[in-house]
Amino acid sequence: MAEASTQTHIGRRLQQHFSELGPQERRVADFILAHLEDLAVYSAADLSRLSGVSKATVTRLFRRLGYDDFKAVKAHARQLRHYGVPLASGADSLGDGVERFRRHAEREQNNLRQCLEGLTPVLFDEVVGALDEAPALAVIGYRNSYPIALHMRQQLLQARSGVQLLPSPNQSLAEELVELDPQALIVLIGFRRRPRLFEALIETLAQREQRVLLIGDPTTAKYADRVTWRLECSLETLSAFDSYASAMSLVSLLANAMLHRRLAQGRARIGEVMELYQELEELAP
Known part of the structure; x- marks a missing residue:
């Protein structure tokens, strides 16, 4: 699992193993590849519902990729961001209007x-x-x-x-x-x-x-x-x-x-x- 979580981007692993996946696993893989920036905020239930497959299929896919469970997948997504991989998520969006400027300014001031x-x-x-x-x-x-x-x-x-x-x-x-x-x-x-x-x-x-x-x-x-x-x-x-x-x-x-x-x-x-x-x-x- 260490190799999957710390060395190889999950998107790359999905692409490498895509030909080996069954039809239901490919549905999940397609959805993840289209929404990599949101992976850190999804739950396994979200992926199951949004891709239209069972939770068992989601679990089976991640184990095939080398992850122990979905917590390891989320940890991998957070780690990518820590090392500078640009991953946007809905939870981290700046918001709309003046609010986005205020939040951006606060973060910049905190960094400085x-x-x-x-x-x-x-x-x-x-x-x-x-x-x-x-x-x-x-x-x-x-x-x-x-x-x-x-x-x-x-x-x-x-x-x-x-x-x-x-x-x-x-x-x-x-x-x-x-x-x-x-x-x-x-x-x-x-x-x-x-x-x-x-x-x-x-x-x-x-x-x-x-x-x-x-x-x-x-x-x-x-x-x-x-x-x-x-x-x-x-x-x-x-x-x-x-x-x-x-x-x-x-x-x-x-x-x-x-x-x-x-x-x-x-x-x-x-x-x-x-x-x-x-x-x-x-x-x-």
Whole structure:
């Protein structure tokens, strides 16, 4: 059962075994595949009634797929959401009208509050000091973490030199890491649904004794002892897709704090950038 509940998405298992199912089991399978986003809130009786088959058929189907009972199926659906699979459900919908905006705002505020409560002045100052003083910064982020990494690199680059986004497009990481200054700081953005490479990267950086600032969701807690600093942002929403608002806010907070540590140099650099914008006519007025 562990394989079915923790490794293989139930939709994929249904598709893999569909040809082996009897006609009644296929009716349930068709219904589940069409309503995967609601699986966590259905009961076995709901599936029986909505697909027009007996409860025994529903039970037999899930056992064929490797689940002990329907509780295990619901736990699997919740686990998928925990790891970032976008599963919407009627129970989690935002509602209608102004109510949806209020509930959305409350959730976003809660995420940001949790993020800031996880910071202490000492931790924050250490991180900002490292961002300011490191001879070079390398920002890395894959998949959904990439936009956060790109934005952070762009913000930090306004105030200081030596900020890279790794790896270069369509290139491997090894050649870039071997060139990195041993005293450089790596900012690793690691939000959930990370690629398999992420774990190996954490281990490699730890072995190389490279300083690492890890920014991610609560699932990165297991890496805390292998990085120098870890900052946590919740991504939870009331519906299917994660929200990265707290992560973007944290990037803004860190970049602004770093700028104020080197205000004279930062202002001068921003001024030079603005002059080049005008010379190149890159930005519209």
